[in-house]
Amino acid sequence: MASRRQFLKAGAFGGAALLIAGYWAAPAADPEAEAVAGLSWLRPADAQIVMALAPVLLGLAELPVAKVAQGVDQAISGLPLATQEEIRQMFDLLGNRWARRWLAGVRPPWRMAGAMESARFLQRWRESRFALQNSVYQGLHRLIHAGWYGSPASWAALGYQQPAAVMGMLP
Amino acid sequence: MSGKIPDLIRQGLASGWKAMDGAAQRNDLFLSADVAVIGSGAGGGIAAEALSLAGLDVLLLEEGGLHSSSDFRLLEAKAYPELYQESASRQTLDKAITILQGRAVGGSTVVNWTSSFRTPPDTLLWWQENHGLPGLSVEAMRPWFEQAERRLGIGPWLAEPNGNNLVLERGCLALGLRHARIPRNVRGCWNLGYCGMGCPTNAKQSMLVTCIPSALSRGARLLSRARVDRLAADPAGKSISAIEGSFLGADGNTPSGRRFMVRARHVVLAAGAIGTPAILLRSGLADASGQTGRRTFLHPVTLSAALMPERIEPYNGAPQSVYSDHYMHTQPLDGALGFKLEVPPIHPLLASVTFPGFGSEQASLLRQLPHLHATLALMRDGFHPDSRGGEVRLRSDGSPVLDYPLNDVIWDGARRSWLAMAELQFAAGARLAMPLHEAARPASSWRQARAMIEGLPLRALQARLVSAHVMGGMAMGGDPSLSVVDEWGGHWTWRNLTVLDGSIFPTSIGANPQLSVYAFALRGADHLARALARG
Numbered sequence: 001m002a003s004r005r006q007f008l009k010a011g012a013f014g015g016a017a018l019l020i021a022g023y024w025a026a027p028a029a030d031p032e033a034e035a036v037a038g039l040s041w042l043r044p045a046d047a048q049i050v051m052a053l054a055p056v057l058l059g060l061a062e063l064p065v066a067k068v069a070q071g072v073d074q075a076i077s078g079l080p081l082a083t084q085e086e087i088r089q090m091f092d093l094l095g096n097r098w099a100r101r102w103l104a105g106v107r108p109p110w111r112m113a114g115a116m117e118s119a120r121f122l123q124r125w126r127e128s129r130f131a132l133q134n135s136v137y138q139g140l141h142r143l144i145h146a147g148w149y150g151s152p153a154s155w156a157a158l159g160y161q162q163p164a165a166v167m168g169m170l171p
Numbered sequence: 172m173s174g175k176i177p178d179l180i181r182q183g184l185a186s187g188w189k190a191m192d193g194a195a196q197r198n199d200l201f202l203s204a205d206v207a208v209i210g211s212g213a214g215g216g217i218a219a220e221a222l223s224l225a226g227l228d229v230l231l232l233e234e235g236g237l238h239s240s241s242d243f244r245l246l247e248a249k250a251y252p253e254l255y256q257e258s259a260s261r262q263t264l265d266k267a268i269t270i271l272q273g274r275a276v277g278g279s280t281v282v283n284w285t286s287s288f289r290t291p292p293d294t295l296l297w298w299q300e301n302h303g304l305p306g307l308s309v310e311a312m313r314p315w316f317e318q319a320e321r322r323l324g325i326g327p328w329l330a331e332p333n334g335n336n337l338v339l340e341r342g343c344l345a346l347g348l349r350h351a352r353i354p355r356n357v358r359g360c361w362n363l364g365y366c367g368m369g370c371p372t373n374a375k376q377s378m379l380v381t382c383i384p385s386a387l388s389r390g391a392r393l394l395s396r397a398r399v400d401r402l403a404a405d406p407a408g409k410s411i412s413a414i415e416g417s418f419l420g421a422d423g424n425t426p427s428g429r430r431f432m433v434r435a436r437h438v439v440l441a442a443g444a445i446g447t448p449a450i451l452l453r454s455g456l457a458d459a460s461g462q463t464g465r466r467t468f469l470h471p472v473t474l475s476a477a478l479m480p481e482r483i484e485p486y487n488g489a490p491q492s493v494y495s496d497h498y499m500h501t502q503p504l505d506g507a508l509g510f511k512l513e514v515p516p517i518h519p520l521l522a523s524v525t526f527p528g529f530g531s532e533q534a535s536l537l538r539q540l541p542h543l544h545a546t547l548a549l550m551r552d553g554f555h556p557d558s559r560g561g562e563v564r565l566r567s568d569g570s571p572v573l574d575y576p577l578n579d580v581i582w583d584g585a586r587r588s589w590l591a592m593a594e595l596q597f598a599a600g601a602r603l604a605m606p607l608h609e610a611a612r613p614a615s616s617w618r619q620a621r622a623m624i625e626g627l628p629l630r631a632l633q634a635r636l637v638s639a640h641v642m643g644g645m646a647m648g649g650d651p652s653l654s655v656v657d658e659w660g661g662h663w664t665w666r667n668l669t670v671l672d673g674s675i676f677p678t679s680i681g682a683n684p685q686l687s688v689y690a691f692a693l694r695g696a697d698h699l700a701r702a703l704a705r706g
Contacts, residue, residue, distance in 0.1 A: 056530060057529045057530065058530075058534060059530040060534055071248070074248070077422075078424070079258055079424075080424065080570060081424070081425070081568065082570055119530060122529055126529075131265065134632035134633070135632060138266065138632060141529060142524045145520070145523035146248075146523075146524055148523075149520045149522075149523040154519060157538060158519055158537055159540055159541045160486060160519055160541075162245045163245075163363060166245070166361070166363060167245070169174065169176050170176065171175045171176060
């Protein structure tokens with residue numbers, strides 16, 4: 001299994017080659033992301049990534065993506081500071097247009113990325129032989145699922161509900 | 172039934188308990204006590220009551236917050252950040268195993284699934300013969316188990332198992348596997364199924380509603396949202412002179428800037444098998460044997476999901492009521508890893524983050540939640556010569572992380588357990604079964620499942636592994652050069668330091684550990700109270 005250091009080193013070599021390639025074809029920069037209401041941890045560019053990937057990851061077309069971003073934001077806020085730093089690195093990596101294009105293999109900016117392209121990225125990183133890519137996939141999987149299925153809005157589709165008799169007796 | 176459920180903790184606070192919230196402290200605090208107990212879970216909670224009953228002035232220090240039944244709203248998104256270490260997302264260093272561990276007044280007892288097993292006789296015998304602990308026979312331990320069982324309402328669960336547990340029972344019957352019902356620590360349980368989010372009816376006999384209120388009623392003090400940073404040893408290196416720590420803010424995460432210092436005649440460490448060694452490592456007080464934080468065990472858990480034709484509503488009803496130890500006894504104790512079969516409750520958030528897939532495949536599985544069953548296999552680590560557990564390390568900010576490398580012995584157990592669970596699920600009538608692994612696909616027959624499981628790659632971040640049982644790291648033993656504490660939890664180096672939590676177990680337990688922690692903590696606290704009475 002490749003360590004993070006090996007992975008980053010490979011990334012640096014690859015990065016140099018990509019800079020040369022990029023001289024001819026710089027990947028499209030993400031347009032300035034619009035702010036989403038109610039976020040305290042996620043930056044607008046992070047929220048853009050969450051909202052682009054959530055429908056693909058969750059397999060739900062009709063999804064209130066801003067609500068998912070708020071759920072993700074809340075989930076991250078409860079994590080220890082060391083874990084929050086790792087998640088910062090994850091979003092910074094994915095938000096970098098070179099990394100998006102050449103590591104994640106997603107051509108257009110996240111907001112315009114097609115479902116097929118995003119799904120291919122997720123599947124590749126899920127199966128990758130690099131532990132870092134596996135853990136980014138699992139991190140996104142974890143955060144976005146927690147962000148949606150932690151919300152009662154998701155329950156009806158699952159046939160899940162809290163026991164009504166008890167809820168009425170809670171103080 | 173009508174009316175509101177009473178909140179024992181809020182009533183107690185109104186009656187004048189000396190409970191202080193660290194987040195509310197505006198000044199640094201200096202305290203003293205006969206005994207300072209660090210951690211209020213199964214070990215610290217039950218010890219606090221025993222020591223208070225012995226007439227000692229007890230101060231209980233807890234990193235988590237004081238939450239009570241009024242706060243328990245049967246909501247995962249609320250419960251995990253409030254009641255669990257790292258929002259129920261604590262992971263081993265390589266992120267291969269997710270660890271569910273409580274962090275609140277009452278510790279993991281507030282959120283566990285109430286399964287209450289005595290330490291298995293073969294585990295006790297192993298400790299007697301291999302760890303220099305001849306006093307720990309089944310007979311010698313019996314009174315401590317009985318005392319804990321009486322205190323906490325532990326007994327047979329007489330209600331019908333829920334649908335999820337019935338699948339396990341039916342599978343065992345069909346295959347002729349030995350199985351039984353799980354004793355639970357409840358009184359007047361409503362059979363709801365939300366144990367993991369804090370019991371809203373106070374039926375679960377956790378430390379929060381039993382021993383901690385009893386200690387507080389006897390004058391013990393409780394300081395919550397108080398994180399112990401380090402212990403200071405006296406210059407002669409014979410005893411612990413002070414406890415130093417930080418108060419946490421209302422988010423339970425960020426230090427508020429206010430600090431505390433405690434001087435106590437005796438210190439009890441009960442911060443759990445990751446927290447306890449971490450405090451000593453942060454303090455530069457690792458023991459002479461070099462064993463502090465080593466041989467930490469997890470009962471690594473594999474999972475297998477199944478779709479049942481009938482509606483089983485795996486979120487409703489007592490979460491764990493049936494188990495099978497069949498695969499604990501198919502090989503020698505120190506041979507290929509044995510595993511215990513149980514089921515987990517299935518609620519949307521935890522299920523969705525644990526099930527490996529994504530996209531429409533994942534969504535269509537989750538849409539069948541009322542028909543979803545999961546079996547779990549907890550592997551007995553620490554007996555096989557190559558099963559040496561993990562090691563607690565410190566991150567640069569001083570927070571602990573468990574390095575638990577996965578090796579061939581674990582992977583062999585994982586594969587056998589996936590096979591056993593899929594076979595059992597089809598025997599119970601499953602339509603589809605699937606081990607929780609990134610490369611697994613739902614199989615529609617036992618034959619198909621077997622072929623798929625035989626081909627699964629065995630590596631970290633592909634298999635989904637979890638754990639809810641952290642044990643070891645401060646092993647008790649008969650020889651100070653091989654162990655950290657004696658059989659009563661007394662530290663070999665520091666005379667006024669006793670460890671009373673799951674960290675003292677020299678191997679994993681081989682069963683859900685809460686009753687083992689209670690019994691050993693009661694035994695150690697009794698020994699300590701007698702020693703302190705002698706002066």
